[in-house]
Amino acid sequence: MKTLKAPLFALMLCLPLLACGNRPQASNDAGGDTSLGQKVREATDKARKEMAVKNISVSSDNGVKVEISPAGDLLIDGKAVAVDDAQRKLLLQYRGQVMQVAEAGIEIGVQGANLGVRAAGEALKGILSGDTDQIEKRIDAEAKKLEESATKICDRLPAMLATQQQLAAAIPEFKPYAKMDQSDIDECRKGHVTMR
Numbered sequence: 001m002k003t004l005k006a007p008l009f010a011l012m013l014c015l016p017l018l019a020c021g022n023r024p025q026a027s028n029d030a031g032g033d034t035s036l037g038q039k040v041r042e043a044t045d046k047a048r049k050e051m052a053v054k055n056i057s058v059s060s061d062n063g064v065k066v067e068i069s070p071a072g073d074l075l076i077d078g079k080a081v082a083v084d085d086a087q088r089k090l091l092l093q094y095r096g097q098v099m100q101v102a103e104a105g106i107e108i109g110v111q112g113a114n115l116g117v118r119a120a121g122e123a124l125k126g127i128l129s130g131d132t133d134q135i136e137k138r139i140d141a142e143a144k145k146l147e148e149s150a151t152k153i154c155d156r157l158p159a160m161l162a163t164q165q166q167l168a169a170a171i172p173e174f175k176p177y178a179k180m181d182q183s184d185i186d187e188c189r190k191g192h193v194t195m196r
Contacts, residue, residue, distance in 0.1 A: 055067035072095070087167075108146065119142075151189070
């Protein structure tokens with residue numbers, strides 16, 4: 001009999017939920033959110049709405065916070081930097097790219113919560129039925145989909161880096177905070193996201 005490493009780990013993570021009577025339930029749709037996924041989605045939907053109307057922090061270096069407002073203002077340590085129309089356009093483009101990456105990360109978090117709950121359920125079925133091979137294949141297939149979603153974040157990074165470099169050239173005050181480089185993209189593609 002083959003052992004289920006990842007599913008059993010997911011099961012152990014979900015045991016407190018099962019023990020407390022908060023049993024995770026999958027939706028009727030096999031690809032839909034589980035009850036835990038729905039709760040995570042509700043919280044992340046709130047975060048998405050806040051991102052749309054609040055400043056986005058793009059760097060925090062030595063206690064200096066760098067933000068871009070929804071109107072395309074650049075704030076360094078809470079103080080607005082004077083920008084012209086072309087610079088504002090770049091700031092808004094960069095802000096949009098940061099939001100897209102953040103939203104993709106949020107979606108992966110929801111998918112991960114759903115996968116954890118499904119893996120726990122499948123692991124229980126496998127333990128009770130003794131049919132762990134087929135269950136492991138289904139969970140591995142779901143995990144592969146999650147991994148593919150994560151690679152889409154990496155695919156967005158080159159355009160974000162190019163815009164960041166344009167901003168650093170166009171706005172000297174921004175340059176010290178433009179910390180992303182090609183190694184961040186390379187690490188993302190290797191599965192080790194360590195963006196500064």
